[in-house]
Amino acid sequence: MSTRWRPLVRDSLLAGARGLALCLLSIGASLALFVLSVLSMLLILLGVGVFTTPLVMTWVRMHANQRRLLAAQWSGVSIPPPYRPLPRDLRPGVTGMVERTTVLIKDPATWRDILWLLVDAIAGFVTALLALAPLVYGLEGLLIMAGLWVPLSGGYWYAVVPVDGFGSALLCGLFGVLFLSLGLAANRYPLQAHFLMAKSLLAPTRGAxxxxxxxxxxxxxxxxxxxxxxxxxxxxxxxxxxxxxxxxxxxxxxxxxxxxxxxxxxxxxxxxxxxxxxxxxxxxxxxxxxxxxHPPVLAERGLGDATRALALRMQVPVEVDVELPGRFEEPVESAAYFSVSEVLTNAAKHSDATQVWLDIHYSKAAGGMLRIAVTDNGNGGASLHKGSGMRGIERRLGALDGVLAVSSPSGGPTLVTMEIPCEVSRARG
Known part of the structure; x- marks a missing residue:
């Protein structure tokens, strides 16, 4: 097989395998959870559903969150969760179960999840099947042509061809090649449609x-x-x-x-x-x-020169790559500078790193975004939930609608990314 076709065949077979997995999830888990959800809601009238509904809804949300994860990993479709947070002061016992059930019933996302279960069990199953069916059906046509699937003696139809002899078997093979070609070329699109359909029901509404x-x-x-x-x-x-x-x-x-x-x-x-x-x-x-x-170099020279000066003072060698079109508003530069300072200090103190890379770039897409990435070759293990430093950075960036993400597997490397939506206030002269 030519190296040109190998990625296409690999991706198509992978899409078919994923379609099979989604078929099983849709017709199995989604349909079962839909039936359980409806029964549990009806049993609320008898009082029993008060105890079953929180458990069933927990399963439903786990199933929906799994589909969100698969959508991001398999098709790059982002589906944020829309759920309202449960109150922290729920009372124990029967009273707490009643309160929990009430909160779940009042959450519109609960009803959208139940609707999605039904849609996924029907339309979701069909779209997932379309990612697998052309490959399987095409393979069947080739097996018929080879005489390995059905006897060439009539009584069996393949597509529009009655299998009744060698000539019809050859025709089945041609149809098989056609279906296989169709699957190889396009079976990723039904998979994408499957996740986009899920997004229409599982993503937050505008009100949410x-x-x-x-x-x-x-x-x-x-x-x-x-x-x-x-x-x-x-x-x-x-x-x-x-x-x-x-x-x-x-x-x-x-x-x-x-x-x-x-x-x-x-x-x-x-x-x-x-x-x-x-x-x-x-x-x-x-x-x-x-x-x-507020460092004087930040006020006088801007974020790029200030972070370069900061990198020179670090105990660990820091390779800096800065590409900025100009200056930003003072709160943006200040938040970015002190966030970088905190991350570099953490890398020098806790990571046992021998090299750190700092990248700062600006993208004009989506209204403008300042992107900062700090990477070190240390021992990893950094987390947003360990210590107050990362939480402080998250709060600092959150005040400007910025986001912080940390990837730090055990053994390293550690990658800390920060994004701040902003516009250039003064172009570089």
Whole structure:
């Protein structure tokens, strides 16, 4: 077989195998769960459904989430979950079961899931079967031509051909080649249609998206307020414990100099030198504090040069690739800079990496997107749920509608990606 056709044949056979798996899921799991869901809802009238509905709906959502995962992995179709979060203060016992059932019944996504189960058991089965049928039917035609499938003695039809002799068997072979060619060329499209149909029912409606957006904005607003308050407390603590204490000590030293300058000039000179040293240390601490609030290089030179300067200060070698068309709004540059700083610091402290790669690019697609990727060759194991650093980055980016993703299998490598929707505020001169 020519190397040109191998990828096509491989992809077609893979689509056929996936179609078979989806057929079994549609006609088996979807149909069974639809029957269980309807029965459980009807049993609510008798009181029994209060206990069965939460369990059945858990199975339904697991089945729907599995289909979402397959849609993303097999066809690149993204189907976000639309479910409302369950209250955290549900009471135990029968009362809690009643509350849980009530919440599930009031969630429109529950009814859309049940409708999807029925549609998937019928139309979903058909579309999945279309990804497999041309290959199987074409293979049957070739087997008939070879005399390995049915006797060439009449009583059997293949497509529009009655199998009654060698001539009809040859015709079956021609039809088999036609069906196989059709399957090899187009059986991926029914698979795509299967997942697009699932998306039309499993994805959030516009109302649900708006509701989720309002909830997200509510959370990010509180996160932004909390972050600002924490930052102010940090600045106050650093000033109180650092520069302020040194300035007070320096004032006391100058008072001592006043009393010693005539009695013991040598001692006064020694105290004065100590005060000068303390003033230099206080100035250094104030500069570090100001740099922590908003680095001067970030304000003067922009995100690209600021991250390059940041990479030079890291203990681990950092290879930087920055391609930006200009400057962005100050909150965007600040959030991106401090997020990169946190990720690079984590890589230097915890990953045992010997090399880090930092890529920052801007895409004009979809209104503009700043994309940042930090990769290291360390031992992996990073997670959004470990420590407060990643959660802090997530909150910082969330205030700007940004997203954070971490891929860090055990043994490495670790890839941290950040995306911030934004527009160029000032083009590069």
């Amino acid at each position: 998206q708006l509701s989720q957006r309002v909830e997200q904005l509510y959370e990010t607003r509180h996160d932004a307020v909390d972050s600002s308050a924490a930052e102010l407390r940090r600045i106050e603590r650093d000033l109180h414990d650092g520069a302020q204490a040194r300035l007070v000590a320096m004032g006391m030293s100058l008072g001592t100099v006043e009393s010693l300058i005539e009695k013991d000039p040598a001692k006064a000179k020694e105290v004065l030198a100590h005060a000068r040293s303390a003033s230099a240390e206080a100035l250094t601490e104030l500069r570090d504090l100001v740099r922590g609030i």
